[in-house]
Amino acid sequence: MLIKTDAVVLKQSKFGEGDRIITLFTKKLGKVQAVSKASGRHKGKYAVGTQLFSYGEFVLFKGRDLFQITQVDLRHSFYSIREDVTKLAYGAYLLELTLAAIGEGQTNNRLFELLINSLQIFSKSKKNMETIIKAYEMKLLYYSGYKPELECCVHCGTSEIGNPRFSSAEGGILCRNCFQQDLYAMKISPVTIRVMQYLITQELEQIAKLMIRTEVMEELNKITRHYIGTHLEKNAFKSLEFLNHIK
Numbered sequence: 374m375l376i377k378t379d380a381v382v383l384k385q386s387k388f389g390e391g392d393r394i395i396t397l398f399t400k401k402l403g404k405v406q407a408v409s410k411a412s413g414r415h416k417g418k419y420a421v422g423t424q425l426f427s428y429g430e431f432v433l434f435k436g437r438d439l440f441q442i443t444q445v446d447l448r449h450s451f452y453s454i455r456e457d458v459t460k461l462a463y464g465a466y467l468l469e470l471t472l473a474a475i476g477e478g479q480t481n482n483r484l485f486e487l488l489i490n491s492l493q494i495f496s497k498s499k500k501n502m503e504t505i506i507k508a509y510e511m512k513l514l515y516y517s518g519y520k521p522e523l524e525c526c527v528h529c530g531t532s533e534i535g536n537p538r539f540s541s542a543e544g545g546i547l548c549r550n551c552f553q554q555d556l557y558a559m560k561i562s563p564v565t566i567r568v569m570q571y572l573i574t575q576e577l578e579q580i581a582k583l584m585i586r587t588e589v590m591e592e593l594n595k596i597t598r599h600y601i602g603t604h605l606e607k608n609a610f611k612s613l614e615f616l617n618h619i620k
């Protein structure tokens with residue numbers, strides 16, 4: 374069976390004699406692992422289309438247990454992201470986070486479009502990459518069904534939140550009467566709450582112009598890290614370690 378679908382390369386690893394296993398985020402099938410053959414008459418033919426970040430129309434053959442990539446019509450290689458070490462680190466984080474959020478057979482078209490848009494922005498400019506990353510995290514959580522409650526107390530529903538705290542386990546802000554519901558609830562400022570709402574609702578092009586103050590960014594980083602760890606069950610990101618190393 375042949376399946377034609379738009380896809381982005383999230384990961385690649387070696388497999389056997391020069392072949393590679395490519396993990397794709399496809400529009401039609403969600404996350405898919407496919408073999409890219411390097412031997413025989415097809416030698417080297419699909420090398421470009423199977424690099425990290427490559428986006429295009431893939432033709433997949435469903436074999437007995439694995440998919441095989443039989444053709445790639447490349448739309449964008451996002452080559453400029455691979456050329457620059459900072460862009461590469463931020464870009465790799467987008468892929469790693471996406472990999473953690475999507476499942477096999479689970480389509481997520483809004484997340485797919487968001488990934489392409491984000492890669493497009495990264496390929497054009499190095500400005501405000503950290504803000505785009507934050508927007509990507511918040512929107513990814515939203516599109517994956519983990520949008521945090523930021524309007525009212527997630528436990529009792531009051532909008533009189535006073536000095537709220539953020540609870541990853543409860544999935545949003547807790548008012549002063551409820552924050553003992555979660556011993557790990559974190560301090561969150563009203564500015565950080567507004568920034569989170571802005572990141573969820575606004576377009577990326579608009580968000581790219583936003584300047585986030587250092588202390589707000591620090592609080593945001595702490596909260597999103599904890600929230601992603603709780604809901605996507607992933608705490609360690611190789612790309613983030615690399616990013617901290619080169620900063």
Ligand SMILES: [Zn+2]
Nearest residue numbers: 526529548551
């Ligand atoms: Zn409450």
